Amino acid sequence: MKRTVMTLIAALSLLTLFSFGCEQTDLGRYCVVGFDPATGGDGVKAINAEAPECLQRLCVLQSRMVLEGDTEVSQTVQYCSQKCGSDSECSGGEKPEHCDSGFVCIRMGSETGALDGKGICECRNFLTEADLCLGRYKASDRNNDDSCTSATK
Numbered sequence: 001m002k003r004t005v006m007t008l009i010a011a012l013s014l015l016t017l018f019s020f021g022c023e024q025t026d027l028g029r030y031c032v033v034g035f036d037p038a039t040g041g042d043g044v045k046a047i048n049a050e051a052p053e054c055l056q057r058l059c060v061l062q063s064r065m066v067l068e069g070d071t072e073v074s075q076t077v078q079y080c081s082q083k084c085g086s087d088s089e090c091s092g093g094e095k096p097e098h099c100d101s102g103f104v105c106i107r108m109g110s111e112t113g114a115l116d117g118k119g120i121c122e123c124r125n126f127l128t129e130a131d132l133c134l135g136r137y138k139a140s141d142r143n144n145d146d147s148c149t150s151a152t153k
Contacts, residue, residue, distance in 0.1 A: 024055060026080040027093025027103065027121055031059035033078050043128055047081075047112060047120075054080035062126035081121045087141040090121035099123040105137040 031053045035046035044063035051059035058081040065072050079096045081103075082089070090103035101124040108115040119137030127135070133148035142148055 025082065025093050026055045027082055027090065028096050028099070029054070029080045029094050030096065031078055031080045033059050033061040035061050043126075043131075045122075045126075047115065049113075049115060051080065056080075056082045058082060058120055060120070060122060062123055064126045077123055077126060079123070084119045084121050084137060086119075086138045087136075096123070099125050101125050104132065105141065106131060106135045107137045
């Protein structure tokens with residue numbers, strides 16, 4: 001009996017140890033930025049860099065205008081993001097509604113405070129051509145993207 005308990009404890013300890021070594025991501029999982037999405041429009045972006053529900057504490061809201069029939073409607077998406085150095089670090093994770101094309105790594109500007117100069121994963125579908133082609137964190141990602149015209153390379 002004592003041997004069985006010790007074996008069980010050892011097995012659980014190993015399982016716990018190995019689970020901490022696994023890479024975890026919550027990229028794309030729903031979160032709350034704390035910005036009213038109804039005030040969104042084309043190209044609106046808000047970032048909550050202290051979101052407790054996200055592993056890296058980064059929650060992003062993106063907004064765009066799309067045509068549905070003859071009517072222009074606003075679409076928004078809110079999701080957990082993560083810091084990145086290239087597009088390859090933005091693969092995997094969940095794909096939120098309206099984010100069919102996945103995520104790319106975008107360099108943050110000075111208006112983002114502590115995130116200035118860092119890259120975070122953003123939903124490709126909600127980026128303007130300028131953001132997608134000029135805002136990429138890594139130039140080689142931009143240069144390999146067929147969506148970016150030769151004029152912006």
